[in-house]
Amino acid sequence: MRQTRFMMRPTLALLAALAAGPWPVATQADDSGMDVNFTARFLANTCLISLENGGDVTLPTVDRDWFYNTDSSDRLQPETDAGGTPFTIQVVSCDMPPAGSADNQQLHFQFTPQAALNPDHMQVFVNEASGNAAENVGVVVFSAAHRSNVLNSDGSSDVLYDLSSLPKPRFPASYAFYARYQNTGPVGSGLVTSNVVVNVTYQ
Numbered sequence: 001m002r003q004t005r006f007m008m009r010p011t012l013a014l015l016a017a018l019a020a021g022p023w024p025v026a027t028q029a030d031d032s033g034m035d036v037n038f039t040a041r042f043l044a045n046t047c048l049i050s051l052e053n054g055g056d057v058t059l060p061t062v063d064r065d066w067f068y069n070t071d072s073s074d075r076l077q078p079e080t081d082a083g084g085t086p087f088t089i090q091v092v093s094c095d096m097p098p099a100g101s102a103d104n105q106q107l108h109f110q111f112t113p114q115a116a117l118n119p120d121h122m123q124v125f126v127n128e129a130s131g132n133a134a135e136n137v138g139v140v141v142f143s144a145a146h147r148s149n150v151l152n153s154d155g156s157s158d159v160l161y162d163l164s165s166l167p168k169p170r171f172p173a174s175y176a177f178y179a180r181y182q183n184t185g186p187v188g189s190g191l192v193t194s195n196v197v198v199n200v201t202y203q
Contacts, residue, residue, distance in 0.1 A: 135188030
């Protein structure tokens with residue numbers, strides 16, 4: 001088994017590893033699982049965000065059977081809410097509207113791949129591993145509040161939180177997400193690396 005690293009930035013990057021060879025059962029040993037690194041780079045947008053645990057998230061190592069039902073059909077689809085490895089994005093601060101203007105009420109999280117989307121799988125962040133890449137495996141990210149994939153069926157993204165009922169100050173505040181593997185065809189062992197950009201705006 002191998003460990004590798006996901007990188008998440010605002011740019012969000014997600015990396016994953018699948019068990020190689022005979023697909024051993026996942027264990028809790030020190031060399032099992034995978035590190036997912038979320039590294040923040042702050043862009044010129046309206047909100048400043050921070051990523052938990054220095055951006056390190058550990059996903060489990062899984063065997064091939066994890067992806068399939070007993071009849072060999074796919075167990076999960078990109079829109080299937082089946083849980084995953086949790087992580088949070090903290091909104092540290094957002095630009096406030098000028099005095100006398102309408103108050104901002106909605107927080108928008110937009111997730112996009114750093115590389116291109118796969119036109120056949122618009123809700124799955126593609127595998128960008130350059131060596132020993134797992135075949136037909138990517139990553140899906142879900143909003144914990146909405147229990148839905150952060151990517152729409154056309155590949156667009158706008159995870160909306162209505163803050164109008166919340167007292168001020170509204171920030172800092174943490175928002176929960178989770179990530180898991182998603183197969184897009186017959187699974188082959190190896191590494192998965194997905195680079196994802198996250199922008200947060202307050203409107």
